[in-house]
Amino acid sequence: MVKMNRFIQFNDETVDTKTLILYERLARALADANYLELTERKLLEFRPEEGVLSMTVFWRHRAEEIMHAGRLSDIYLLSAGFWKHFNIQTWRNFTLNYEHHTLKQLAFELLLMLEEFRLSDKIMNxxxxxxxxxxxxxxxxxxFHRTGVQTNMRMGHLADALLNELYIVLYEGTFAGSSIEWGPIQFDLxxxxxENAYDTKSTEENVYVVNRIMTVIEDSIQADLLHQYYSIGDAFTGKEIAPFEYHEGMQDAESGEEDSKDTIEEVFRTWHEENEEEQGVHLQFELEHGRSSKAIGEDATEGSNEAEIEETGYGQSVGDKSEQEAEDEREQTGGRDNPKKQAGHQFGKEHLNVVYEEQIVEIQNEIENRRKLQLWRESQKPYVRSFVEEMRKRIDLKQETKRERLMHGRLSTKLTTLLIDERPKPFYRKNAPSTQLDAVFGLLVDGSASMIDKLDETxxxxxxxxxxxxxxxxxHEISSYAEDAFKASAEVQPNIFGLxxxxxxxxxxxxxxxLSFDAGEDNRDGFAIRWMADRLARRPEKHKFLLVFSDGEPxxxxxDRNGIVDTAEAVMESEKRGISVIHLFLAKEEPTEDQRAIFSMIYGNKTASSHTVEGFSDQTLRILRKLLAIVIRTN
Incomplete structure (x- = not known):
C-alpha cells in the first residue's frame, strides 16, 4: 500500500481530488448524466465504453486562475457543447469520405476546430x-498556435503550420495579418x-466549409499533419462503434432494436444502459447477451444486481424456517459461514466486480496471544484508567452545568433581567444527566501486505x-479489510472483512x-469506507465516527488510476450522511510532503500521523480524546 517513489518526478504528479470531483459533478450536471466520469488526458477525449470524459493536460503548470478557467472551458466544451450538438452520423460520413485522402488527418482536425469554434460561441450565448x-x-x-506556426514552417511541416494559422485567423478575425509566405497555397481564398464558419449552425454546415477549403489546398500540400491537436472524434470514427459481443444466434433477434445515434449523448447513454443490463450475478449464465431469449418458466423471478453469489446451495422444505433464520443470524453477526456478496452498484462504479465476505477473525496461537494480551493490557492500564477518569469527569461537569436566560423553565433567583432587558429571559434548565455517551465508532484497519512490519504496534x-x-x-465495531491480489481479475475482485x-x-x-488479526495483500479503501459507513448509518446514535488506520495510498x-479519487468521494459521501471520517497514518517514519498532500486531498484536515510506530497508541488516544470531547459537549 505504501507508494513507491517514481524514477521521474513529473510522472508522480497528483491531482487535487476534491477539485476533480467538483469538476466531475459540474460535467455531470451540464450533461445531465450522473454516470459520467472525468479524467485528464493529453487531448480532449470521449470514451463511451467507460463513460469517461477527458479534459486536457494543456492547462497544467500555469497560474492557478488560468488553469482553473482553462479546465472549466474544457468541461463546458465537452459536456455542454460536443455532448449534445455534435452530429455523430455526419462525422462518420465525413471520415468515410476522406478515408483514403492524402490529407485526411488535416481534414478531420480542421472540422473539429470549426466545431470547437461554433460550439464555444453557442455556449457563451x-x-x-x-x-x-x-x-x-x-x-x-x-x-500556442502562434508559436506553432513559426516552428512548423521552419521544420517544413506545411499542413501543421496551415492549421495553426487558420486557428489564429478564426479567433482573431480574417483581417489578421500573417507573416508567413504561403507559396502555392491560395491563402487569401x-x-x-x-469566413463562412462565423455563420454555421450545425456540423453539416461546417463539413461544407471544410470540403471547400480542402478542394483549394489539396494539390498544394504534399504531407499530412505530423502532430495531433484534436482527439474528440476518435471514439466515433467509422461506420459504427464496436458492438457488444453476442451469443450465437442473438444478433438476428436484436436486429433493428436500436436506431442510429446522432449525438454523443445518445451514444454514451446507449453504452451506459447496455452496461447496466450486463451487470449483476444474475446474468452469469451461458448466454452473453440474452435479453431477447425466452424464459424457461412462466413465473421466473426477475434478476437483481444485488443478488448474492453462493458457492454451494442446499435444499430445504418450504415450511422449515430454522435454517434460514440461522443463516440470517450468521449474516448479522458476520459469521464465518456467510456467503460471498456482490458489491454491485451500491459501492460505486469502481467496485462493480468486487465480491466480498465478512468473516469473524479466528483466534490464533491462543496460549501465546493470551500471554501477550495480559502484558499489553498491563502496560496500557494506566493510560486507559486516566483517560476513562478524564472522560467521566467531563461528563459529571456537564451534568452540573445549567442553561440560563431561557424563555421557559425554572425561575432564576437573578430577577434583574426583568428590569434591564427589553425581552427578559429569567428562566433556566438543568442539563439532563446522561452517563451514556450517545456515540458509535467504526474502525477500519488496513490489511494490506505492507502492514506486516508494523502489525504488533497496530x-x-x-x-x-x-x-x-x-x-x-x-x-463500536472493528474490522480489517483486504483484497486477495492472487485471485483478483478483471471479472472478479475478492475482498475480505476480518471482523x-x-x-x-x-x-x-x-x-x-x-491479536489474531493478520495482513493480506491489497487494499480497496473507498469500498471499505462505504461498507463501514453503511453499517454505521443503520445505528441510532447521534454521533457517528469512522476511523481508518492505514499506511499509505489505496x-x-x-x-491504481482512480483509487485516490474514489476514496475521497467515499469520504465525502460518508460526511454527507453525518459520519465523520478520521484517518491515522501508520508508518515507521514521518510522512513525506507528497504523502501529506495525498492524505489531505482524501481526508481534508481529519488526518493524523505518528513519527514512530511506538506513537500509534498515543495518536489513537489523542483522536479519541478530541472526538469524545465533542460528544460530551453536544450531548
Whole structure:
C-alpha cells in the first residue's frame, strides 16, 4: 500500500481530488448524466465504453486562475457543447469520405476546430457566465498556435503550420495579418472561405466549409499533419462503434432494436444502459447477451444486481424456517459461514466486480496471544484508567452545568433581567444527566501486505481503542479489510472483512481476535469506507465516527488510476450522511510532503500521523480524546 517513489518526478504528479470531483459533478450536471466520469488526458477525449470524459493536460503548470478557467472551458466544451450538438452520423460520413485522402488527418482536425469554434460561441450565448473561461482559452491557444506556426514552417511541416494559422485567423478575425509566405497555397481564398464558419449552425454546415477549403489546398500540400491537436472524434470514427459481443444466434433477434445515434449523448447513454443490463450475478449464465431469449418458466423471478453469489446451495422444505433464520443470524453477526456478496452498484462504479465476505477473525496461537494480551493490557492500564477518569469527569461537569436566560423553565433567583432587558429571559434548565455517551465508532484497519512490519504496534493501538470504548460502554465495531491480489481479475475482485469486534458483541472482550488479526495483500479503501459507513448509518446514535488506520495510498486490482479519487468521494459521501471520517497514518517514519498532500486531498484536515510506530497508541488516544470531547459537549 505504501507508494513507491517514481524514477521521474513529473510522472508522480497528483491531482487535487476534491477539485476533480467538483469538476466531475459540474460535467455531470451540464450533461445531465450522473454516470459520467472525468479524467485528464493529453487531448480532449470521449470514451463511451467507460463513460469517461477527458479534459486536457494543456492547462497544467500555469497560474492557478488560468488553469482553473482553462479546465472549466474544457468541461463546458465537452459536456455542454460536443455532448449534445455534435452530429455523430455526419462525422462518420465525413471520415468515410476522406478515408483514403492524402490529407485526411488535416481534414478531420480542421472540422473539429470549426466545431470547437461554433460550439464555444453557442455556449457563451446560452450561458454568459462562461465567457471569462473561454476568453482565457482563446488567449492561451492563440499563443500556442502562434508559436506553432513559426516552428512548423521552419521544420517544413506545411499542413501543421496551415492549421495553426487558420486557428489564429478564426479567433482573431480574417483581417489578421500573417507573416508567413504561403507559396502555392491560395491563402487569401482559404481565408475568404473560412469566413463562412462565423455563420454555421450545425456540423453539416461546417463539413461544407471544410470540403471547400480542402478542394483549394489539396494539390498544394504534399504531407499530412505530423502532430495531433484534436482527439474528440476518435471514439466515433467509422461506420459504427464496436458492438457488444453476442451469443450465437442473438444478433438476428436484436436486429433493428436500436436506431442510429446522432449525438454523443445518445451514444454514451446507449453504452451506459447496455452496461447496466450486463451487470449483476444474475446474468452469469451461458448466454452473453440474452435479453431477447425466452424464459424457461412462466413465473421466473426477475434478476437483481444485488443478488448474492453462493458457492454451494442446499435444499430445504418450504415450511422449515430454522435454517434460514440461522443463516440470517450468521449474516448479522458476520459469521464465518456467510456467503460471498456482490458489491454491485451500491459501492460505486469502481467496485462493480468486487465480491466480498465478512468473516469473524479466528483466534490464533491462543496460549501465546493470551500471554501477550495480559502484558499489553498491563502496560496500557494506566493510560486507559486516566483517560476513562478524564472522560467521566467531563461528563459529571456537564451534568452540573445549567442553561440560563431561557424563555421557559425554572425561575432564576437573578430577577434583574426583568428590569434591564427589553425581552427578559429569567428562566433556566438543568442539563439532563446522561452517563451514556450517545456515540458509535467504526474502525477500519488496513490489511494490506505492507502492514506486516508494523502489525504488533497496530494491534496495540487497536486494543487500546477497544479497551477505552469498552470501559466507557460506547458501541463500536472493528474490522480489517483486504483484497486477495492472487485471485483478483478483471471479472472478479475478492475482498475480505476480518471482523474483530462487531456491534452485536456489545461490551464483550475481543482482545484475542484483535491479536489474531493478520495482513493480506491489497487494499480497496473507498469500498471499505462505504461498507463501514453503511453499517454505521443503520445505528441510532447521534454521533457517528469512522476511523481508518492505514499506511499509505489505496492499491488494488484496476484501482491504481482512480483509487485516490474514489476514496475521497467515499469520504465525502460518508460526511454527507453525518459520519465523520478520521484517518491515522501508520508508518515507521514521518510522512513525506507528497504523502501529506495525498492524505489531505482524501481526508481534508481529519488526518493524523505518528513519527514512530511506538506513537500509534498515543495518536489513537489523542483522536479519541478530541472526538469524545465533542460528544460530551453536544450531548
Amino acid at each position: 446560452e450561458r454568459p457566465g462562461t465567457v471569462d473561461a473561454f476568453t482565457v482559452r482563446k488567449e492561451a491557444y492563440v499563443a 482559404v481565408k475568404s472561405i473560412l 494491534k496495540k493501538a487497536v486494543l487500546l481503542f477497544h479497551d477505552v470504548l469498552r470501559e466507557l460502554q460506547v458501541s 474483530m469486534h462487531t456491534f452485536q458483541d456489545r461490551n464483550s472482550d475481543s482482545g484475542l481476535p484483535i 492499491s488494488a486490482f484496476g484501482y
